[in-house]
Amino acid sequence: MRPGVLAVILMAAPLLTGCLAEPDPSPTTALGSGPAAAGSAPSTSAPLETTQSSNKAPVYWIGRSNSSIFLYREFRDVPEQENPVTRALRAMMSDKPLDPDFFTPWQNPGKLATSISGKDVITVDVSEDAFNSNLDADMAGRAVQQLVYTATAAAASSGLIDSGQQIRVRILVDGHTDYVAFGHIQLGDLMTRAAGMVAPVWIIDPQENTEVAAGSVKITGRSTLSGGKLRWQILRAEEDGTKVPFLTGETTAAVEPGQAGLFTLALTLPAGDYELKVAQAGTGDQPDQNEDSRAFNVR
Known part of the structure; x- marks a missing residue:
């Protein structure tokens, strides 16, 4: 059973199809720091959510299952002043999960903006204060994937992108591409959903x-x-x-x-x-x- 408190950290809603990642061929029992954790493109990306009529925002959180860490999704009521991707990410960085077993290492940013170019690239530009958490490399990789999953879920479920193709995310920090997230993960390159990140x-x-x-x-x-x-x-x-x-x-x-x-x-x-x-x-x-x-x- 997932504990309600994860001491290692400092510090369902409308039914959608295609919301889980493909299982790893050999699931790990510890937090790995390989390509999946770092956010590079796997050979097969995790399927996207499909378009749905609800205005609730799909938000991914981090939670523990046995001795491994996975991503879990909730649907949240959010203000409609911003575009669907921005408001889902803002909820991920500033709200608390409904489930006490989940958490987020992100901090409420002073600035957050998103855009979509072409049919398959989401750009997220966030201020540096969003990264004010002390994480190890493994948890940092999962936090970056939490952002990638939330951004792509919000874009797909709102119909802004075609969920039938692989969607990529570029993360900028104060407009720059050379930031190292949480002191461990180099940002700037295009990232996709890493398979095996969602809960079994x-x-x-x-x-x-x-x-x-x-x-x-x-x-x-x-x-x-x-x-x-x-x-x-x-x-x-x-x-x-x-x-x-x-x-x-x-x-x-x-x-x-x-x-x-x-x-x-x-x-x-x-x-x-x-x-x-x-x-x-x-x-x-x-x-x-x-x-x-x-x-x-x-x-």
Whole structure:
């Protein structure tokens, strides 16, 4: 289970398809600092979100699953004064995640602007104060990818770019291309989404602490293992605050093109406070892996 506090750091919403990265051929259990972490283009980039009608901004956060760090997405209500990419990045740098298990190392910048050139290049120009966090090289690489994922998600889901092609991001700092982000990652070159960065199991809907109507409750999510078995559990809060098992079950992630990895649960739940847990099912003596959890209320 991801801890609520990550001591190493100083310091779902509308359903979209194609929102997860392809799994690494050999997932790491520690934070690596190779090309994926640094933000260079992998051989196959992570698929983009598809266009959706909601005006909520897709924002990526950083969270822990087992001993690895991954990106998780939330949809946030944001002011509409700026373009979709700018307002999503501003939320990423200045807001707090809904889920207390997530965090962001970015700081609220004094200046932030974005533009799109051609059909496949997003330019982000941000002031230096956004990088005022003390990170090691591994976390710095993930923070840069957090920005790349958020910028490309916002552009794709708002229809500003074609999600059927690889989208690249150039990060400028105060208009310059030679900045070293968090003291570790050289910026200026075009970057793409690094595969393997998103969480292996991802609850999309409901989002953290949202309220849903009693009766049939629809739960959606994704797994990086298309066709893989998932185990889920619903815990219900008692009057004394303790959480007790309420429902358990298994499901299988979809394998169909365009729906790969998707899982859906339709559960009948009475009014109450609940916690949902979903994990990739272990095989043999292996325990379940990569659990994601979500608190929500039924009223």
